[in-house]
Amino acid sequence: MTTFIPQGAAEVLEIVRWAAAEETPLEVLGHGSKRGIGRPAQTEHVLDLSRLSGVTLYEPEELVLSAKAGTPLAEIEALLAEHRQQLAFEPMDYGPLLGLEAGGGTIGGALTANLSGPRRIKAGAARDHVLGVHAVSGRGETFKSGGRVVKNVTGYDLSKGLAGSWGTLAVVTDVTFKVLPAAETEKTLAVTGLYDAEAAAAMAEAMGSSAEVSGAAHLPEGVVGRFLQGGFSGGARTVLRVEGVGPSVAYRIDLLSRLLKPHWAVEVIEEEESRLLWREIRDCRPFADGTEAPVWRVSIAPTEGHRMVDAFRRAAGANAFYDWQGGLVWLRMEAEPEAEVLRGLIAHFGGGHATLVRVAPAIRAAVPVFQPQPPALAALSARLKEQFDPKGILNPGRMVAA
Incomplete structure (x- = not known):
């Protein structure tokens, strides 16, 4: 097995063209943090994008960031934090769940796996924030979709089409994302001791209020002791996150407390522990x-x-x-x-x-790792694969048996 490690997009194009001509499958990966998800690779060679790294454009005032696909998410999040901005879709880090170190994910992987975190109920997933991509199809052809303008809505948005494709349609080399201001602070209201059905009712009531909840989770008794690094005890917790400027957060937490306290016991989790808790929820x-x-x-x-x-x-x-x-x-x-x-x-x-x-x-x-598709949708997916990767060289068999 050969591992190809291109230094730039031109080398990616050359490698994919060679693989297409030889009908030789490639396993496409960044840093491999999600390599264990999907069916095992059925490939002879690896296309490692880890050296396609670096932020190529960042305009904080325009809320736009472009980076090469292999750029670590940790590096991008640190840069954004310096400007009090964030990737609002709160991408999950799968590494620890799969037995790897934290912080191994890349910005390209965030798109192709369509990552999201607890804030999805408010902000959506990666596909809702991508503005553009540069990529190489399995035909060995480069293409560009979208751009660096938030209001770009012309034509079919291939950027969103690649979200959740797990590298089976094209090799993404560069991505552009919309970024948003980070919240000044946050707090979490925790309701204690609810059964699952009661928790569902409490979360629905909170989400239907004017408190603008940005995270709503239920941690049953069997798992609650593993959150806050083991700091939770005393029964299940139903947790509701509120983010924003300080006075607004305080007001909305009080609103939620008054809404839920007549029915259940509540407590407030302050900013530092709240951030830790939601990272733990995000990363399972x-x-x-x-x-x-x-x-x-x-x-x-x-x-x-x-x-x-x-x-x-x-x-x-x-x-x-x-x-x-x-x-x-x-x-x-x-x-x-x-x-x-x-x-x-x-x-x-x-x-x-x-x-x-x-x-x-x-x-x-x-076992079918991904949800089997209904026949009509499976046929559509097969036609899409045929258009992008007719010889089936990109991550073959990862999502469905080849």
Whole structure:
């Protein structure tokens, strides 16, 4: 196996053209922080983009940042913090969950995996913030989509089309993202001791208020002790984050307290611990235990998440917590992943999708890791793959069996 490490976009084009001519598959990666997600690579060679690194344009007053695809997210976030700005979609760091060091993700990977964090309920995911890309298709052709202007809406937006493609359509070499001002401060209101169904009701009430909640999660009793570096104790917590300028945050936290306190016991988590807590929620830290025990990431209607988990627990041993007001469920299995059971229940409770984020390689090769698509959508995806990568050289088999 050969690892190609291009120094720039021109070398990426040359390598992909060679691979297309030879019909030789390539595993495309940045720093490999998400390499363990998806079916095992079915490739002879690796295209390593780690040296395509560096911010190429940053205009804080225009809220625009461009960088090469292999630029570490940690480097970009540090630069933005100097100017009190942020990537509002709060990209998750998968490294610790997959047994790797934190901080290994890249800006290109954030787009191709369509990353997001707890703020998705308010700000969306990576695809909602990308402005443009430069990329090389599996045909060995360069293309550009979008630009550096926030209001650019001309034509079909291929930048968004590449979000969530996991490197199977094109090799992204450069990206441009919209950035936003960072909040001056934040606080979190924690409601103590709720069952999952009660938590769903409390989160719905909070999200329907004028408090502008930017994070809503439920940490059941089985996992709550693993948050705040083990600092939580005394029962489940339902946590609601409020961000903004100091007086506004104080007012909205008080509003939430008055709304929920007549029903349940509440406490306020101050800024420093609040930031730590939401990083832990974002990165699924309770299940980052150094094992290969199966971990699922389930997207489902917020009103149905706790019902699905209750039914699933009757069929299989699992631990769970909830983000996105209950619409994102993290499940850690004790034994087999039980894919058919889980996906059957998701369909029963109104639909959604489940991704097997962590599992032993042998199981990854045998179980559909990504949610199987309905026939019409699968046919559309196949046609898209044919247009971008007709010889199937880019990450073949990662999302569906080749």
